Amino acid sequence: MLALFYIFIAVAVGVSFWQITRVMNLRSVIANDDDNDKQGKIALGFMVFLYAMMIYCLLAMNVIMLPESASIEGEHDDRLFNITFILIGVVQFIMQFLIFFFTYKYRGNKDKKALFFADSHKLELIWTVIPAVTIVLLIGYGLWQWNNVMYVGDEENPIVIEVYSQQFRWDARYAGADNELGLGNVNFIDINKTNTMGVDMSDPKAQDDKQVTELYLPKGKKILFKFRSQDVLHSAYMPHFRAQMNCVPGMVTQFSFTPKYTTEEMRKNPEVIAKAKGINKIRQAKGEDPYVFDYLLLCNKICGASHYNMQMKITVVEEEDYKKWLGEQKTLAQRIQ
Amino acid sequence: MSGEHHHHKETFVTKYIFSTDHKMISKQFLITGMFMGIIGVFMSMLFRLQIAWPEKSFSIITAFLGDHQQTDGVMNADTYLALVTIHGTIMVFFVLTAGLSGTFSNLLIPLQIGARDMASGFMNMLSYWLFFLSSVVMVVSLFVEAGPASAGWTIYPPLSALKLAIPGSGLGMTLWLVSMAIFIASSLIGSLNYIVTVLNLRTKGMKMTRLPLTMWAFFVTAIIGVISFPVLLSAALLLIFDRSFGTSFFLSDIFISGEVLHYQGGSPVLFEHLFWFLGHPEVYIILLPALGISSEVISTNARKPIFGYRAMIGSILGIAFLSTIVWGHHMFISGMNPFLGSVFTFTTVLIAIPSAVKAFNYVTTLWKGNLQLNPAMLFSIGLVSTFVTGGLTGLVLGDSALDINVHDTYFVVAHFHLVMGVSALFGMFAGVYHWYPKMYGRMMNKVMGYWHFWLTIISAYGVFFPMHFIGLAGLPRRYYTNTNFPMFDDLADINVFMTVMAIIGGVAQLIFLANFFISMYRGQKATQNPWKSNTLEWTTPVEHIHGNWPGKIPEVHRWAYDYSKVDDNGNYVHGQDFVLQTVPLKDGEEPS
Numbered sequence: 001m002l003a004l005f006y007i008f009i010a011v012a013v014g015v016s017f018w019q020i021t022r023v024m025n026l027r028s029v030i031a032n033d034d035d036n037d038k039q040g041k042i043a044l045g046f047m048v049f050l051y052a053m054m055i056y057c058l059l060a061m062n063v064i065m066l067p068e069s070a071s072i073e074g075e076h077d078d079r080l081f082n083i084t085f086i087l088i089g090v091v092q093f094i095m096q097f098l099i100f101f102f103t104y105k106y107r108g109n110k111d112k113k114a115l116f117f118a119d120s121h122k123l124e125l126i127w128t129v130i131p132a133v134t135i136v137l138l139i140g141y142g143l144w145q146w147n148n149v150m151y152v153g154d155e156e157n158p159i160v161i162e163v164y165s166q167q168f169r170w171d172a173r174y175a176g177a178d179n180e181l182g183l184g185n186v187n188f189i190d191i192n193k194t195n196t197m198g199v200d201m202s203d204p205k206a207q208d209d210k211q212v213t214e215l216y217l218p219k220g221k222k223i224l225f226k227f228r229s230q231d232v233l234h235s236a237y238m239p240h241f242r243a244q245m246n247c248v249p250g251m252v253t254q255f256s257f258t259p260k261y262t263t264e265e266m267r268k269n270p271e272v273i274a275k276a277k278g279i280n281k282i283r284q285a286k287g288e289d290p291y292v293f294d295y296l297l298l299c300n301k302i303c304g305a306s307h308y309n310m311q312m313k314i315t316v317v318e319e320e321d322y323k324k325w326l327g328e329q330k331t332l333a334q335r336i337q
Numbered sequence: 338m339s340g341e342h343h344h345h346k347e348t349f350v351t352k353y354i355f356s357t358d359h360k361m362i363s364k365q366f367l368i369t370g371m372f373m374g375i376i377g378v379f380m381s382m383l384f385r386l387q388i389a390w391p392e393k394s395f396s397i398i399t400a401f402l403g404d405h406q407q408t409d410g411v412m413n414a415d416t417y418l419a420l421v422t423i424h425g426t427i428m429v430f431f432v433l434t435a436g437l438s439g440t441f442s443n444l445l446i447p448l449q450i451g452a453r454d455m456a457s458g459f460m461n462m463l464s465y466w467l468f469f470l471s472s473v474v475m476v477v478s479l480f481v482e483a484g485p486a487s488a489g490w491t492i493y494p495p496l497s498a499l500k501l502a503i504p505g506s507g508l509g510m511t512l513w514l515v516s517m518a519i520f521i522a523s524s525l526i527g528s529l530n531y532i533v534t535v536l537n538l539r540t541k542g543m544k545m546t547r548l549p550l551t552m553w554a555f556f557v558t559a560i561i562g563v564i565s566f567p568v569l570l571s572a573a574l575l576l577i578f579d580r581s582f583g584t585s586f587f588l589s590d591i592f593i594s595g596e597v598l599h600y601q602g603g604s605p606v607l608f609e610h611l612f613w614f615l616g617h618p619e620v621y622i623i624l625l626p627a628l629g630i631s632s633e634v635i636s637t638n639a640r641k642p643i644f645g646y647r648a649m650i651g652s653i654l655g656i657a658f659l660s661t662i663v664w665g666h667h668m669f670i671s672g673m674n675p676f677l678g679s680v681f682t683f684t685t686v687l688i689a690i691p692s693a694v695k696a697f698n699y700v701t702t703l704w705k706g707n708l709q710l711n712p713a714m715l716f717s718i719g720l721v722s723t724f725v726t727g728g729l730t731g732l733v734l735g736d737s738a739l740d741i742n743v744h745d746t747y748f749v750v751a752h753f754h755l756v757m758g759v760s761a762l763f764g765m766f767a768g769v770y771h772w773y774p775k776m777y778g779r780m781m782n783k784v785m786g787y788w789h790f791w792l793t794i795i796s797a798y799g800v801f802f803p804m805h806f807i808g809l810a811g812l813p814r815r816y817y818t819n820t821n822f823p824m825f826d827d828l829a830d831i832n833v834f835m836t837v838m839a840i841i842g843g844v845a846q847l848i849f850l851a852n853f854f855i856s857m858y859r860g861q862k863a864t865q866n867p868w869k870s871n872t873l874e875w876t877t878p879v880e881h882i883h884g885n886w887p888g889k890i891p892e893v894h895r896w897a898y899d900y901s902k903v904d905d906n907g908n909y910v911h912g913q914d915f916v917l918q919t920v921p922l923k924d925g926e927e928p929s
Contacts, residue, residue, distance in 0.1 A: 077739065246672050
């Protein structure tokens with residue numbers, strides 16, 4: 001019945017439009033000098049609106065954005081982003097000004113004559129070459145940084161951690177004392193024996209692996225994440241570390257970074273404090289528990305109904321705390337009987 | 338109606354339904370596209386309600402969603418995903434591909450090159466009816482019990498292949514694939530027809546270098562479509578094989594609902610490659626016609642030649658070529674070889690060059706013009722504005738190192754909605770306002786046009802500009818609600834603002850619909866050349882006739898952009914500020 005009600009409203013709106021147009025002048029169809037004048041001025045007004053909105057967003061929304069990178073590799077990411085953003089910001093402000101100011105300035109009237117100006121190779125050369133040079137520089141920095149984060153040399157000797165995704169949860173597996181992960185495949189999954197990540201227990205490397213539901217990372221050590229998925233595509237997104245990689249069934253993907261601040265240190269970061277303050281004001285008004293900053297791993301590839309609630313806490317600690325925590329975790333040999 | 342040009346009798350069916358006349362077919366494409374557009378936009382209103390007020394009950398949701406899709410006026414998580422999936426599919430393919438390109442390629446190609454009709458009227462009719470059939474199948478899929486396809490418009494397997502993973506991947510997904518297969522057939526038949534027509538049926542004197550830029554845009558668009566759509570068809574067919582016949586093209590090592598499935602050796606990354614081999618050129622299949630339309634509209638209404646005609650053709654060709662070798666920028670973090678990421682970053686960012694050339698050329702065309710600010714002109718100017726705003730953030734997303742952190746966040750959603758969604762829609766509106774007199778013999782009302790434009794552009798910026806920032810806050814797209822993450826609590830107000838803006842924008846489209854349908858019957862009768870334009874379509878009679886021109890097809894003597902051409906004394910060469918392409922050069926007049 002409600003659908004009928006809405007359809008009725010739609011019909012009513014339609015009829016009222018029809019009625020309005022009866023009194024409107026349907027002969028007014030082509031812009032005359034008055035229209036050009038009025039629309040040109042509105043265009044100028046719109047430009048002011050657009051500028052106000054852009055400036056407001058840039059200033060007021062600074063506080064909601066992610067805090068500075070919590071990984072060492074991500075620092076370059078932030079720098080590259082800032083350079084790019086300033087560049088496109090400047091171009092954006094200039095171009096929007098030209099578009100709407102010209103619309104206003106050259107609004108037509110009967111006495112005006114447009115300038116017949118069809119070509120200028122010099123101008124065209126300028127605005128081909130300048131963007132070309134600029135983007136070559138940007139690409140250069142970008143590709144250097146891309147290689148920086150995507151290739152992991154053996155000499156760096158990273159800590160190996162597997163992140164395992166399924167609808168709709170994350171698990172993790174630490175490589176243990178040998179720092180090598182035992183073989184994993186969905187065929188080894190045995191729910192009854194709590195082998196939920198499908199680890200081949202006949203593999204000697206698997207015995208000392210440790211399966212956990214929360215990530216603990218040591219500060220200042222390079223971590224190499226290996227990603228596997230059990231069912232559909234997921235994406236391991238760790239925004240605070242500027243890290244993201246898809247988890248693909250049938251494939252192992254990887255990503256590495258070095259945590260720069262412990263969770264405790266990050267909570268004292270002024271940007272984090274400012275953001276948390278804003279959030280807590282809202283939560284307080286709703287009578288909810290206060291928010292305390294934590295690093296998070298989120299799923300960022302559509303994976304099913306509960307995609308929106310697939311997260312894992314990440315805690316970065318000093319190295320000795322990390323070792324202590326890891327020592328307390330059961331090995332797979334102990335866990336899977 | 339003059340008897341001698343009216344060769345065969347038409348019945349209602351051959352005139353209005355199974356017509357082979359390109360002008361009628363273009364109207365059919367437009368009306369079908371608008372109908373699908375209403376569905377697509379309405380869906381976005383529904384899921385915007387959910388994003389802004391996640392736990393709130395809405396009677397409009399009870400009214401339009403079935404008992405399987407909502408509980409007490411709050412939509413289910415599955416349904417949310419279904420809505421965003423179908424919204425994307427409908428807007429990208431049905432509105433902005435078929436509705437935009439289908440309408441204006443059909444209407445303008447024969448009229449602007451000087452042809453009696455398309456090369457094959459029958460294929461043209463077939464193209465429309467296949468599109469109609471695919472629209473019907475897509476709409477039918479909305480009423481399937483388990484819901485329509487819900488794996489995102491990119492339908493990545495395994496999610497789209499396994500109905501155990503999401504209910505929409507059952508019958509809903511099958512219908513989606515069938516619908517798209519038919520759609521691709523329609524698009525290919527149409528595109529081949531456009532290419533052949535432009536190459537073979539140009540009137541005397543209409544050299545390729547005298548074609549209006551609309552023609553270049555539609556011609557190149559058709560070529561991109563012919564190159565890339567078949568690859569999507571192959572992806573869809575292989576996915577149908579995986580889903581229904583047990584093959585493993587895209588699937589491997591899957592454990593779901595307590596058992597290991599038999600699939601071995603396939604790769605979802607292969608699907609991503611096949612999908613984006615169309616998916617990226619698709620962006621330009623949508624955008625180039627809009628840019629072509631705006632070139633024509635801006636030049637006509639600025640009473641100036643388009644600046645850098647040859648550079649514009651060069652940019653169209655450059656964009657077309659580059660568009661086919663950049664698809665991997667959608668896959669930087671898909672798990673493909675990082676070296677490929679470097680290559681795709683390089684090719685992707687190169688697209689900025691022809692795009693920048695186009696933007697600068699538009700602005701220079703406005704400079705020192707005598708701008709006639711008709712609604713079509715305003716929409717074209719709006720297109721340039723949103724194309725610049727949305728295009729610039731492409732420099733962030735196209736750079737693989739930066740993409741890592743914004744991939745699949747709302748930053749991406751803001752980027753592509755501005756650069757291809759809003760821009761292409763603006764191009765489509767510009768086209769409708771500009772060529773409405775050619776389609777229906779009547780004019781649209783300008784006051785409603787102005788209201789439509791300003792409300793639309795304000796709401797478009799109001800929705801998509803702040804959206805960049807919630808993306809930079811790290812909010813992933815396609816989240817049913819973000820209330821489970823306290824770190825996103827401070828984005829709630831912005832989401833409410835964006836939803837309000839979206840609703841204003843949606844309601845503003847009613848003004849357009851009213852203007853469109855009322856003007857069809859009651860609008861002022863059009864004159865032959867209402868915008869004082871140069872191109873050939875304005876030399877045909879207002880009343881549609883088969884074969885377009887009552888007598889001989891006119892001969893072309895000049896390019897399409899001799900606006901405000903003056904002689905050495907500063908007087909108009911031909912006594913007025915426009916010169917039809919059919920007017921021969923005067924003694925001593927230099928060709929432009």
